[in-house]
Amino acid sequence: MDKSTIVCRCEEINIDEIESAINLGARTFNDIKRLTRCGMGPCQAKCCMNLVRQIISDKTGQPLHEIRPPRMRVPLGVTRMGALAGSQASSVTSVFGESTEEGETVHEEKL
Amino acid sequence: MKKSYDVIVVGSGVVGSSITYHLSEERNKEILSIDKDFPLSGTSGSTQAWVWVHNKTPAWYGELNMYSAELYSFLERKIGDVEYKRTGGIAPFFSEADREKALRLAEKQAEVGIKVEVLSRDEVLEKEPSLSRSIAGATYSKIDGNVNPFRLIELYIRAARKNGAKFSFYNPVMDITKENGLFKVTTQDGDYFSNQLVLAGGPWSKSLGKLLGIDVPIKQVRGQIVVTEPLRPFLSHTIGGVRQADNGEVLIGYSKEEVGYDLRSTLDIVQDTARMAIDFVPALEKVNVVRCFSGIRVMPEDGFPILGGIPGIEKGYIAAMHSGITLSPLVGTLMTELLSGGETSIDLERYSLNRFDSLQSIG
Numbered sequence: 367m368d369k370s371t372i373v374c375r376c377e378e379i380n381i382d383e384i385e386s387a388i389n390l391g392a393r394t395f396n397d398i399k400r401l402t403r404c405g406m407g408p409c410q411a412k413c414c415m416n417l418v419r420q421i422i423s424d425k426t427g428q429p430l431h432e433i434r435p436p437r438m439r440v441p442l443g444v445t446r447m448g449a450l451a452g453s454q455a456s457s458v459t460s461v462f463g464e465s466t467e468e469g470e471t472v473h474e475e476k477l
Numbered sequence: 478m479k480k481s482y483d484v485i486v487v488g489s490g491v492v493g494s495s496i497t498y499h500l501s502e503e504r505n506k507e508i509l510s511i512d513k514d515f516p517l518s519g520t521s522g523s524t525q526a527w528v529w530v531h532n533k534t535p536a537w538y539g540e541l542n543m544y545s546a547e548l549y550s551f552l553e554r555k556i557g558d559v560e561y562k563r564t565g566g567i568a569p570f571f572s573e574a575d576r577e578k579a580l581r582l583a584e585k586q587a588e589v590g591i592k593v594e595v596l597s598r599d600e601v602l603e604k605e606p607s608l609s610r611s612i613a614g615a616t617y618s619k620i621d622g623n624v625n626p627f628r629l630i631e632l633y634i635r636a637a638r639k640n641g642a643k644f645s646f647y648n649p650v651m652d653i654t655k656e657n658g659l660f661k662v663t664t665q666d667g668d669y670f671s672n673q674l675v676l677a678g679g680p681w682s683k684s685l686g687k688l689l690g691i692d693v694p695i696k697q698v699r700g701q702i703v704v705t706e707p708l709r710p711f712l713s714h715t716i717g718g719v720r721q722a723d724n725g726e727v728l729i730g731y732s733k734e735e736v737g738y739d740l741r742s743t744l745d746i747v748q749d750t751a752r753m754a755i756d757f758v759p760a761l762e763k764v765n766v767v768r769c770f771s772g773i774r775v776m777p778e779d780g781f782p783i784l785g786g787i788p789g790i791e792k793g794y795i796a797a798m799h800s801g802i803t804l805s806p807l808v809g810t811l812m813t814e815l816l817s818g819g820e821t822s823i824d825l826e827r828y829s830l831n832r833f834d835s836l837q838s839i840g
Contacts, residue, residue: 390631391646397515400522400627408706408767439742439769444706447751448762456752461717461731462568462575462616465532465582 376407493677523772566621
Protein backbone atom coordinates (compact mmCIF):
# COMPACT_ATOMS: atom_id res chain seq x y z
CA MET A 367 0.00 0.00 0.00
CA ASP A 368 1.46 3.38 -0.97
CA LYS A 369 0.17 6.94 -1.24
CA SER A 370 -1.42 6.29 -4.62
CA THR A 371 -3.61 3.45 -3.34
CA ILE A 372 -7.25 4.20 -4.20
CA VAL A 373 -9.51 4.63 -1.18
CA CYS A 374 -12.71 5.79 -2.94
CA ARG A 375 -13.28 3.73 -6.08
CA CYS A 376 -16.29 5.73 -7.31
CA GLU A 377 -14.41 9.03 -7.41
CA GLU A 378 -10.87 7.59 -7.67
CA ILE A 379 -9.50 9.31 -4.58
CA ASN A 380 -6.21 8.00 -3.21
CA ILE A 381 -4.58 7.98 0.24
CA ASP A 382 -2.45 11.00 -0.62
CA GLU A 383 -5.54 13.15 -1.29
CA ILE A 384 -7.16 12.04 1.97
CA GLU A 385 -3.99 12.89 3.88
CA SER A 386 -3.79 16.34 2.24
CA ALA A 387 -7.29 17.09 3.53
CA ILE A 388 -6.25 15.98 7.01
CA ASN A 389 -3.18 18.19 6.77
CA LEU A 390 -5.50 21.12 5.99
CA GLY A 391 -7.23 20.40 9.31
CA ALA A 392 -10.15 18.10 8.40
CA ARG A 393 -10.99 15.55 11.10
CA THR A 394 -14.28 13.94 10.05
CA PHE A 395 -15.40 11.85 7.09
CA ASN A 396 -17.82 14.53 5.85
CA ASP A 397 -15.24 17.30 6.07
CA ILE A 398 -12.81 15.21 3.99
CA LYS A 399 -15.61 14.39 1.56
CA ARG A 400 -16.26 18.04 0.74
CA LEU A 401 -12.60 18.71 0.05
CA THR A 402 -11.86 15.60 -2.00
CA ARG A 403 -15.26 14.26 -3.29
CA CYS A 404 -14.42 10.99 -1.52
CA GLY A 405 -17.73 9.19 -0.90
CA MET A 406 -19.82 11.34 -3.25
CA GLY A 407 -20.15 8.66 -5.95
CA PRO A 408 -22.69 5.91 -6.63
CA CYS A 409 -21.83 3.75 -3.60
CA GLN A 410 -22.40 6.74 -1.28
CA ALA A 411 -19.41 5.97 0.93
CA LYS A 412 -20.34 2.35 1.55
CA CYS A 413 -16.87 1.25 0.39
CA CYS A 414 -14.64 4.07 1.61
CA MET A 415 -16.22 5.22 4.88
CA ASN A 416 -14.30 2.95 7.23
CA LEU A 417 -11.08 3.16 5.23
CA VAL A 418 -11.14 6.94 5.56
CA ARG A 419 -12.03 6.79 9.26
CA GLN A 420 -9.06 4.46 9.75
CA ILE A 421 -6.71 6.88 7.97
CA ILE A 422 -7.97 9.77 10.15
CA SER A 423 -7.39 7.66 13.25
CA ASP A 424 -3.90 6.59 12.14
CA LYS A 425 -2.83 10.13 11.27
CA THR A 426 -4.33 11.99 14.21
CA GLY A 427 -4.26 9.42 16.98
CA GLN A 428 -7.96 9.93 17.61
CA PRO A 429 -9.64 6.62 18.57
CA LEU A 430 -11.65 5.13 15.69
CA HIS A 431 -14.90 5.01 17.67
CA GLU A 432 -14.80 8.80 18.14
CA ILE A 433 -14.70 9.51 14.40
CA ARG A 434 -18.21 10.24 13.22
CA PRO A 435 -19.57 8.30 10.24
CA PRO A 436 -21.29 10.35 7.50
CA ARG A 437 -25.02 11.07 7.67
CA MET A 438 -27.09 8.50 5.77
CA ARG A 439 -29.55 9.99 3.30
CA VAL A 440 -32.17 8.91 0.81
CA PRO A 441 -31.79 7.34 -1.70
CA LEU A 442 -29.71 4.56 -0.14
CA GLY A 443 -29.03 3.18 -3.60
CA VAL A 444 -28.98 4.74 -7.05
CA THR A 445 -32.63 5.41 -8.07
CA ARG A 446 -34.27 6.61 -11.30
CA MET A 447 -35.57 10.18 -11.17
CA GLY A 448 -38.88 8.99 -12.64
CA ALA A 449 -39.30 6.45 -9.85
CA LEU A 450 -38.73 9.11 -7.20
CA ALA A 451 -41.09 11.54 -8.92
CA GLY A 452 -44.16 9.30 -9.00
CA SER A 453 -47.13 10.85 -10.77
CA GLN A 454 -48.07 13.98 -8.80
CA ALA A 455 -47.29 17.53 -9.89
CA SER A 456 -44.45 19.40 -8.19
CA SER A 457 -45.13 22.16 -5.68
CA VAL A 458 -41.54 23.40 -5.53
CA THR A 459 -41.54 27.09 -6.45
CA SER A 460 -39.60 28.52 -9.37
CA VAL A 461 -36.82 31.03 -8.91
CA PHE A 462 -38.63 33.45 -11.16
CA GLY A 463 -41.30 33.70 -8.47
CA GLU A 464 -38.67 35.41 -6.31
CA SER A 465 -38.49 38.50 -8.49
CA THR A 466 -40.82 40.84 -6.72
CA GLU A 467 -42.03 44.24 -7.58
CA GLU A 468 -41.66 47.34 -5.52
CA GLY A 469 -43.92 47.06 -2.50
CA GLU A 470 -44.34 43.30 -2.62
CA THR A 471 -42.99 41.12 0.15
CA VAL A 472 -39.59 39.74 -0.71
CA HIS A 473 -38.82 36.04 -0.22
CA GLU A 474 -42.41 35.06 0.30
CA GLU A 475 -42.68 31.48 1.44
CA LYS A 476 -44.82 29.54 -0.97
CA LEU A 477 -44.13 25.99 0.03
CA MET B 478 -1.18 29.36 19.67
CA LYS B 479 -0.90 33.11 20.07
CA LYS B 480 -3.61 34.63 22.28
CA SER B 481 -3.82 38.26 21.09
CA TYR B 482 -4.86 39.47 17.66
CA ASP B 483 -5.86 42.67 15.91
CA VAL B 484 -9.00 41.01 14.53
CA ILE B 485 -10.93 37.85 15.39
CA VAL B 486 -13.40 36.64 12.77
CA VAL B 487 -15.93 34.16 14.15
CA GLY B 488 -17.00 31.79 11.36
CA SER B 489 -14.97 30.32 8.49
CA GLY B 490 -17.69 29.84 5.94
CA VAL B 491 -17.75 31.67 2.65
CA VAL B 492 -18.44 35.04 4.29
CA GLY B 493 -16.00 34.69 7.20
CA SER B 494 -13.19 33.20 5.12
CA SER B 495 -13.59 35.92 2.47
CA ILE B 496 -13.40 38.62 5.15
CA THR B 497 -10.34 36.93 6.69
CA TYR B 498 -8.69 36.64 3.28
CA HIS B 499 -9.38 40.24 2.25
CA LEU B 500 -8.20 41.55 5.65
CA SER B 501 -5.01 39.50 5.31
CA GLU B 502 -4.20 41.01 1.91
CA GLU B 503 -2.94 44.19 3.54
CA ARG B 504 -0.61 42.16 5.76
CA ASN B 505 -0.76 44.79 8.46
CA LYS B 506 -3.05 42.97 10.90
CA GLU B 507 -2.80 39.79 12.93
CA ILE B 508 -5.99 37.87 12.26
CA LEU B 509 -7.56 34.78 13.80
CA SER B 510 -10.53 32.99 12.25
CA ILE B 511 -12.42 30.62 14.56
CA ASP B 512 -14.98 28.03 13.45
CA LYS B 513 -17.10 25.75 15.62
CA ASP B 514 -16.69 23.02 13.03
CA PHE B 515 -14.73 22.81 9.81
CA PRO B 516 -15.14 25.06 6.76
CA LEU B 517 -17.89 23.74 4.43
CA SER B 518 -19.55 21.74 7.21
CA GLY B 519 -22.45 24.21 7.30
CA THR B 520 -24.25 26.42 4.81
CA SER B 521 -21.29 27.16 2.51
CA GLY B 522 -20.70 23.48 1.78
CA SER B 523 -24.30 22.61 0.94
CA THR B 524 -25.34 24.91 -1.86
CA GLN B 525 -25.84 24.92 -5.62
CA ALA B 526 -23.38 27.84 -5.55
CA TRP B 527 -24.92 30.04 -8.17
CA VAL B 528 -23.34 33.41 -8.62
CA TRP B 529 -26.75 34.86 -9.26
CA VAL B 530 -27.77 38.42 -9.96
CA HIS B 531 -30.45 39.08 -12.47
CA ASN B 532 -33.71 38.65 -10.57
CA LYS B 533 -32.54 39.86 -7.20
CA THR B 534 -34.86 42.73 -6.33
CA PRO B 535 -35.25 45.61 -5.66
CA ALA B 536 -32.72 46.91 -8.16
CA TRP B 537 -30.36 48.30 -5.48
CA TYR B 538 -30.00 44.78 -4.07
CA GLY B 539 -29.47 43.41 -7.58
CA GLU B 540 -26.80 46.06 -8.05
CA LEU B 541 -24.92 44.87 -4.92
CA ASN B 542 -24.94 41.32 -6.31
CA MET B 543 -23.80 42.55 -9.71
CA TYR B 544 -20.75 44.33 -8.27
CA SER B 545 -19.82 41.17 -6.41
CA ALA B 546 -20.23 38.93 -9.47
CA GLU B 547 -17.99 41.34 -11.36
CA LEU B 548 -15.25 40.78 -8.77
CA TYR B 549 -15.06 37.02 -9.35
CA SER B 550 -12.69 37.02 -12.31
CA PHE B 551 -10.38 39.39 -10.41
CA LEU B 552 -10.59 37.18 -7.31
CA GLU B 553 -9.58 34.11 -9.34
CA ARG B 554 -6.43 35.83 -10.47
CA LYS B 555 -5.53 36.38 -6.83
CA ILE B 556 -6.48 33.12 -5.07
CA GLY B 557 -6.54 30.60 -7.94
CA ASP B 558 -9.05 28.61 -9.96
CA VAL B 559 -12.38 28.40 -8.13
CA GLU B 560 -14.12 27.09 -11.27
CA TYR B 561 -16.09 30.29 -11.66
CA LYS B 562 -18.08 30.19 -14.87
CA ARG B 563 -20.22 33.00 -16.19
CA THR B 564 -22.69 30.72 -17.90
CA GLY B 565 -25.57 33.15 -18.18
CA GLY B 566 -28.66 32.59 -16.06
CA ILE B 567 -32.13 31.50 -17.14
CA ALA B 568 -35.15 31.83 -14.83
CA PRO B 569 -38.03 30.08 -16.60
CA PHE B 570 -41.69 30.93 -16.08
CA PHE B 571 -44.51 28.60 -16.93
CA SER B 572 -47.42 30.98 -17.43
CA GLU B 573 -47.82 33.59 -20.15
CA ALA B 574 -49.28 35.85 -17.44
CA ASP B 575 -45.78 36.19 -15.96
CA ARG B 576 -44.37 37.84 -19.09
CA GLU B 577 -45.64 41.27 -18.04
CA LYS B 578 -43.91 40.90 -14.68
CA ALA B 579 -40.73 39.74 -16.44
CA LEU B 580 -40.73 42.83 -18.64
CA ARG B 581 -41.11 45.10 -15.62
CA LEU B 582 -38.20 43.29 -13.95
CA ALA B 583 -36.03 43.89 -17.02
CA GLU B 584 -36.97 47.56 -17.02
CA LYS B 585 -36.19 48.03 -13.29
CA GLN B 586 -32.87 46.17 -13.47
CA ALA B 587 -31.78 48.17 -16.52
CA GLU B 588 -31.89 51.31 -14.36
CA VAL B 589 -28.88 50.02 -12.37
CA GLY B 590 -27.11 48.47 -15.36
CA ILE B 591 -28.21 44.84 -15.06
CA LYS B 592 -29.10 43.65 -18.56
CA VAL B 593 -32.06 41.28 -18.41
CA GLU B 594 -33.71 39.87 -21.53
CA VAL B 595 -37.19 38.41 -21.59
CA LEU B 596 -37.17 35.34 -23.81
CA SER B 597 -39.99 33.63 -25.69
CA ARG B 598 -40.38 29.87 -25.49
CA ASP B 599 -38.49 29.41 -28.76
CA GLU B 600 -35.66 31.64 -27.62
CA VAL B 601 -35.36 29.70 -24.36
CA LEU B 602 -35.30 26.39 -26.24
CA GLU B 603 -32.70 27.72 -28.64
CA LYS B 604 -30.41 28.46 -25.68
CA GLU B 605 -31.26 25.27 -23.78
CA PRO B 606 -32.81 22.64 -26.07
CA SER B 607 -33.34 20.23 -23.17
CA LEU B 608 -35.74 22.46 -21.27
CA SER B 609 -39.42 21.58 -21.26
CA ARG B 610 -41.74 22.78 -24.02
CA SER B 611 -44.24 23.66 -21.31
CA ILE B 612 -42.08 26.65 -20.38
CA ALA B 613 -43.76 29.90 -21.48
CA GLY B 614 -40.60 31.98 -21.42
CA ALA B 615 -37.77 33.07 -19.19
CA THR B 616 -35.78 35.99 -17.97
CA TYR B 617 -32.15 35.74 -18.98
CA SER B 618 -28.95 37.57 -18.20
CA LYS B 619 -25.36 37.00 -19.19
CA ILE B 620 -24.10 38.06 -15.78
CA ASP B 621 -25.18 34.97 -13.86
CA GLY B 622 -23.02 31.92 -13.38
CA ASN B 623 -21.77 29.50 -10.78
CA VAL B 624 -18.69 28.53 -8.85
CA ASN B 625 -17.32 25.46 -7.08
CA PRO B 626 -17.98 26.30 -3.41
CA PHE B 627 -15.51 23.70 -2.13
CA ARG B 628 -12.67 25.19 -4.16
CA LEU B 629 -13.76 28.76 -3.34
CA ILE B 630 -13.61 28.39 0.43
CA GLU B 631 -10.51 26.19 0.40
CA LEU B 632 -8.67 28.78 -1.68
CA TYR B 633 -9.84 31.73 0.44
CA ILE B 634 -8.36 29.92 3.44
CA ARG B 635 -5.14 28.84 1.72
CA ALA B 636 -4.56 32.38 0.47
CA ALA B 637 -5.32 33.90 3.88
CA ARG B 638 -2.91 31.47 5.55
CA LYS B 639 -0.22 32.40 3.06
CA ASN B 640 -0.74 36.02 4.12
CA GLY B 641 -0.24 35.06 7.77
CA ALA B 642 -3.84 34.69 9.01
CA LYS B 643 -4.42 31.97 11.62
CA PHE B 644 -7.33 29.53 11.74
CA SER B 645 -8.75 27.50 14.60
CA PHE B 646 -11.24 24.78 13.61
CA TYR B 647 -13.56 22.50 15.62
CA ASN B 648 -13.44 25.18 18.27
CA PRO B 649 -16.83 26.53 19.39
CA VAL B 650 -17.02 30.06 20.78
CA MET B 651 -18.71 29.89 24.16
CA ASP B 652 -18.63 33.49 25.34
CA ILE B 653 -17.64 36.96 24.22
CA THR B 654 -16.99 39.78 26.65
CA LYS B 655 -15.14 43.09 26.62
CA GLU B 656 -12.21 43.62 28.97
CA ASN B 657 -10.13 46.79 29.05
CA GLY B 658 -11.33 47.76 25.59
CA LEU B 659 -10.47 44.37 24.08
CA PHE B 660 -12.79 41.56 23.05
CA LYS B 661 -12.26 38.41 25.07
CA VAL B 662 -13.44 35.42 23.06
CA THR B 663 -13.81 32.33 25.20
CA THR B 664 -13.56 29.15 23.15
CA GLN B 665 -13.31 25.48 23.90
CA ASP B 666 -9.55 25.77 23.41
CA GLY B 667 -9.11 28.78 25.69
CA ASP B 668 -9.40 32.57 25.64
CA TYR B 669 -8.37 34.79 22.74
CA PHE B 670 -8.23 38.59 22.72
CA SER B 671 -8.68 41.08 19.90
CA ASN B 672 -9.08 44.74 19.20
CA GLN B 673 -11.78 44.21 16.55
CA LEU B 674 -14.33 41.44 16.24
CA VAL B 675 -16.37 40.24 13.27
CA LEU B 676 -19.34 37.90 13.63
CA ALA B 677 -19.72 35.84 10.45
CA GLY B 678 -21.62 32.90 11.88
CA GLY B 679 -24.16 32.42 9.07
CA PRO B 680 -27.09 30.41 10.45
CA TRP B 681 -25.61 30.61 13.96
CA SER B 682 -25.52 34.44 13.92
CA LYS B 683 -28.48 34.65 16.29
CA SER B 684 -26.77 32.68 19.05
CA LEU B 685 -23.48 34.54 18.50
CA GLY B 686 -25.38 37.84 18.78
CA LYS B 687 -26.86 36.73 22.09
CA LEU B 688 -23.34 36.45 23.53
CA LEU B 689 -23.04 40.19 22.93
CA GLY B 690 -26.58 40.92 24.05
CA ILE B 691 -27.95 41.75 20.61
CA ASP B 692 -30.70 40.22 18.52
CA VAL B 693 -29.70 39.24 14.98
CA PRO B 694 -32.97 38.86 13.09
CA ILE B 695 -32.28 35.93 10.80
CA LYS B 696 -34.25 32.82 9.97
CA GLN B 697 -32.92 29.37 9.08
CA VAL B 698 -34.47 28.05 5.87
CA ARG B 699 -33.65 24.54 4.73
CA GLY B 700 -33.14 23.75 1.06
CA GLN B 701 -32.85 20.20 -0.27
CA ILE B 702 -30.90 19.29 -3.39
CA VAL B 703 -31.03 16.18 -5.56
CA VAL B 704 -27.88 15.18 -7.48
CA THR B 705 -27.83 12.94 -10.57
CA GLU B 706 -25.20 10.63 -11.93
CA PRO B 707 -22.62 12.35 -14.17
CA LEU B 708 -24.18 13.03 -17.58
CA ARG B 709 -22.67 14.29 -20.80
CA PRO B 710 -22.63 18.12 -20.86
CA PHE B 711 -26.10 19.15 -22.02
CA LEU B 712 -27.06 22.17 -19.86
CA SER B 713 -24.84 25.12 -20.59
CA HIS B 714 -26.56 27.80 -18.49
CA THR B 715 -27.24 28.21 -14.79
CA ILE B 716 -30.99 27.67 -14.70
CA GLY B 717 -33.02 28.89 -11.74
CA GLY B 718 -33.34 25.62 -9.80
CA VAL B 719 -31.10 23.43 -11.98
CA ARG B 720 -27.45 23.43 -12.94
CA GLN B 721 -24.96 20.98 -14.37
CA ALA B 722 -21.57 20.85 -12.67
CA ASP B 723 -18.23 20.48 -14.44
CA ASN B 724 -18.15 16.76 -13.70
CA GLY B 725 -21.52 16.22 -15.40
CA GLU B 726 -23.70 15.85 -12.31
CA VAL B 727 -26.94 17.82 -12.42
CA LEU B 728 -28.01 19.55 -9.19
CA ILE B 729 -31.71 20.27 -8.77
CA GLY B 730 -33.64 21.96 -6.01
CA TYR B 731 -35.42 25.03 -4.80
CA SER B 732 -37.33 23.89 -1.72
CA LYS B 733 -37.78 26.04 1.37
CA GLU B 734 -38.66 24.84 4.85
CA GLU B 735 -38.31 26.53 8.21
CA VAL B 736 -37.32 23.61 10.39
CA GLY B 737 -34.46 25.13 12.37
CA TYR B 738 -31.01 23.67 12.07
CA ASP B 739 -32.05 20.26 10.78
CA LEU B 740 -29.85 18.99 7.96
CA ARG B 741 -31.76 15.82 7.17
CA SER B 742 -33.02 14.97 3.70
CA THR B 743 -36.69 14.03 3.67
CA LEU B 744 -38.39 11.79 1.13
CA ASP B 745 -41.35 14.13 0.53
CA ILE B 746 -39.17 17.05 -0.57
CA VAL B 747 -36.80 14.75 -2.48
CA GLN B 748 -39.81 13.41 -4.43
CA ASP B 749 -41.17 16.90 -5.00
CA THR B 750 -37.77 18.01 -6.26
CA ALA B 751 -37.61 15.01 -8.62
CA ARG B 752 -40.94 16.19 -10.08
CA MET B 753 -39.58 19.69 -10.45
CA ALA B 754 -36.53 18.26 -12.26
CA ILE B 755 -38.78 16.54 -14.79
CA ASP B 756 -41.01 19.63 -15.15
CA PHE B 757 -37.95 21.69 -16.07
CA VAL B 758 -35.98 19.08 -18.07
CA PRO B 759 -38.17 16.14 -19.13
CA ALA B 760 -35.18 13.97 -20.14
CA LEU B 761 -34.12 13.83 -16.50
CA GLU B 762 -36.88 11.29 -15.89
CA LYS B 763 -34.61 8.57 -17.25
CA VAL B 764 -31.46 9.44 -15.32
CA ASN B 765 -30.24 8.09 -12.01
CA VAL B 766 -30.25 10.03 -8.76
CA VAL B 767 -27.05 9.27 -6.88
CA ARG B 768 -27.37 11.40 -3.78
CA CYS B 769 -29.19 14.18 -1.99
CA PHE B 770 -28.05 16.82 0.43
CA SER B 771 -29.61 19.64 2.34
CA GLY B 772 -28.38 23.00 3.52
CA ILE B 773 -29.61 25.75 5.80
CA ARG B 774 -30.03 29.15 4.20
CA VAL B 775 -29.28 32.21 6.27
CA MET B 776 -32.27 34.47 5.73
CA PRO B 777 -32.36 37.90 7.35
CA GLU B 778 -35.96 38.74 8.21
CA ASP B 779 -36.27 41.28 5.40
CA GLY B 780 -34.15 39.21 2.99
CA PHE B 781 -31.25 41.67 2.75
CA PRO B 782 -27.68 41.43 4.06
CA ILE B 783 -26.84 42.55 7.59
CA LEU B 784 -23.50 44.23 7.20
CA GLY B 785 -21.47 46.73 9.18
CA GLY B 786 -20.77 47.83 12.71
CA ILE B 787 -22.82 46.41 15.57
CA PRO B 788 -24.80 49.27 17.12
CA GLY B 789 -23.61 49.96 20.65
CA ILE B 790 -20.59 47.64 20.45
CA GLU B 791 -17.51 49.61 19.57
CA LYS B 792 -15.18 47.79 17.15
CA GLY B 793 -17.70 44.97 16.83
CA TYR B 794 -18.92 44.09 13.33
CA ILE B 795 -21.34 41.67 11.75
CA ALA B 796 -21.81 40.11 8.31
CA ALA B 797 -24.83 37.80 7.96
CA MET B 798 -26.66 37.22 4.71
CA HIS B 799 -28.39 35.01 2.20
CA SER B 800 -26.50 34.62 -1.12
CA GLY B 801 -23.13 34.53 0.63
CA ILE B 802 -21.54 32.75 -2.33
CA THR B 803 -22.52 35.52 -4.76
CA LEU B 804 -21.76 38.31 -2.31
CA SER B 805 -18.54 37.06 -0.68
CA PRO B 806 -15.95 38.85 -2.87
CA LEU B 807 -17.68 42.20 -2.36
CA VAL B 808 -18.48 41.66 1.32
CA GLY B 809 -14.84 40.75 2.05
CA THR B 810 -13.72 43.91 0.29
CA LEU B 811 -16.23 46.21 2.01
CA MET B 812 -15.64 44.79 5.48
CA THR B 813 -11.89 45.23 5.02
CA GLU B 814 -12.45 48.88 4.10
CA LEU B 815 -14.69 49.30 7.15
CA LEU B 816 -12.31 47.64 9.61
CA SER B 817 -9.39 49.63 8.25
CA GLY B 818 -11.21 52.79 9.19
CA GLY B 819 -11.71 53.99 5.66
CA GLU B 820 -14.82 54.95 3.79
CA THR B 821 -16.55 51.96 2.19
CA SER B 822 -16.87 51.89 -1.62
CA ILE B 823 -20.60 51.34 -1.17
CA ASP B 824 -22.59 53.06 1.56
CA LEU B 825 -23.51 50.36 4.09
CA GLU B 826 -26.14 52.42 5.94
CA ARG B 827 -29.04 50.53 4.34
CA TYR B 828 -27.50 47.19 5.43
CA SER B 829 -27.04 48.16 9.08
CA LEU B 830 -28.46 46.06 11.87
CA ASN B 831 -30.04 49.35 12.98
CA ARG B 832 -32.81 49.03 10.41
CA PHE B 833 -34.74 46.38 12.27
CA ASP B 834 -37.46 47.73 14.54
CA SER B 835 -37.19 44.63 16.65
CA LEU B 836 -33.62 45.49 17.53
CA GLN B 837 -33.33 45.76 21.28
CA SER B 838 -30.73 44.92 23.78
CA ILE B 839 -31.47 41.60 25.35
CA GLY B 840 -28.35 41.68 27.47
